[in-house]
Amino acid sequence: MLRQLFIIIFIVNSAILHAQSQMKSYKTLSLGDSYTIGESVLPEERFINQALTILRESGYAVAEPRIIAVTGWTTDELQKAIDEAHITTSFDLVTLLIGVNNQYRGRSADEYRTEFVKLIEQAVQFASGKPNRVVVLSIPDWGVTPFAQDRDRKKIAEEIDLFNTINKQETLNRGVHYLDITAISRLAKDDVLLTANDKLHPSATMYALWAKPLAELFLNELKN
Numbered sequence: 001m002l003r004q005l006f007i008i009i010f011i012v013n014s015a016i017l018h019a020q021s022q023m024k025s026y027k028t029l030s031l032g033d034s035y036t037i038g039e040s041v042l043p044e045e046r047f048i049n050q051a052l053t054i055l056r057e058s059g060y061a062v063a064e065p066r067i068i069a070v071t072g073w074t075t076d077e078l079q080k081a082i083d084e085a086h087i088t089t090s091f092d093l094v095t096l097l098i099g100v101n102n103q104y105r106g107r108s109a110d111e112y113r114t115e116f117v118k119l120i121e122q123a124v125q126f127a128s129g130k131p132n133r134v135v136v137l138s139i140p141d142w143g144v145t146p147f148a149q150d151r152d153r154k155k156i157a158e159e160i161d162l163f164n165t166i167n168k169q170e171t172l173n174r175g176v177h178y179l180d181i182t183a184i185s186r187l188a189k190d191d192v193l194l195t196a197n198d199k200l201h202p203s204a205t206m207y208a209l210w211a212k213p214l215a216e217l218f219l220n221e222l223k224n
Contacts, residue, residue, distance in 0.1 A: 025061045026092040026222070028052060029126055031078060031119065034071035035097050035140060038207065040196035045204035047137075048095060050211035055218055066091070074101045075115035082122060090128040093218055096120060097137040099163045103156075104142075113166045120170060131175040135217055137210065138164045138178070140185030140202065146192075147200035177217050181210045 030036050030048045038046030044053075052062045068081055078098050096119060102112045120136060127133040142148060143156030164182055171178045185202070187209075188194040194206040202210075 025063050026055075027063050027089070028065040028093045028095075029087075029091040029123075030065050030067045030069065030095045030097075031082065031123060032069040032095070032097040033073040033078070033101055034069070034201055035100070035137075036067060036069035036095070037071060039071045039201045040198045041201075041204045041207065045207055047202075047207040047210040047214065050204075050208055051215040051218060054211065054215035055222070058215075058219060060219075060222060072101055073098070074105065074107060075099065075112060075119060077101075079115060079119060079122075082119075087126060091126050092133060093221070094123045094127045094134045095137060095214070096123045096134065097139070099139045099167060100142060100160070103139070103159045103163050109162055109166060112163055113170065116167055117170050120167075120174060120176060124174065124176065132177065132221055135177040135179055135214060136167060136171040137214070138167065138180045138182045141182055142185075142200060144186050144189035145195050145200050147198075179210075179213055179217065181213075184209050 028048065036046070036048065038049075043049060046067075048065050048067070052065060055062045068078070068085060070077075070081070073081070075098050098119060099112060099116065120134070123134045123136075124131050139160055141157055141160045143151065143153040143160070148156060160182065164180075168178050168180075185206070188202070188206065194203055194209075195201070196203045
């Protein structure tokens with residue numbers, strides 16, 4: 001009888017905690033470059049906005065994301081912007097996607113590793129020191145887009161893969177979620193609908209393909 005009572009209490013408490021979690025308004029921070037700001041798509045079509053829409057449809061109250069991202073930023077430029085933002089609040093969910101412009105400008109892999117490590121450690125701090133509340137997205141391959149038709153696409157892919165090897169290693173070493181979207185980005189090679197009208201950046205359809213697995217990661221963490 002006593003055991004049954006404990007089970008009932010546990011179930012009731014779990015239900016209360018779940019209800020409270022759904023009533024809370026979660027805060028999100030997204031750090032990056034053109035992929036995060038959603039160059040050439042509407043704000044609601046950005047991958048982070050589409051992911052948060054899925055969360056809302058699942059019953060979670062989520063505030064509009066705070067975004068620190070500008071087209072063309074490298075790791076050091078993102079770091080400078082973060083420093084100047086003087087962020088004092090903490091966030092429930094944080095994303096980081098950075099590095100394509102390091103590759104595009106011919107920056108070294110060693111420099112990228114050093115600067116990326118600082119950014120990911122800072123992202124964890126913004127998430128109240130909880131690495132499981134941070135998601136790093138891999139760098140997409142812009143070499144498959146029409147913009148790169150006259151460039152060495154094989155070389156671009158190899159360099160993107162090298163940078164992603166670095167960010168994946170440093171991400172997993174810190175217990176942070178790593179979402180590989182590079183393979184998805186390469187689908188644009190055979191599907192024009194996955195590239196925006198500027199012939200370079202992802203379309204809303206492509207961002208939706210990133211948003212779904214990102215939302216699944218977020219939902220798993222919020223449920224726990």
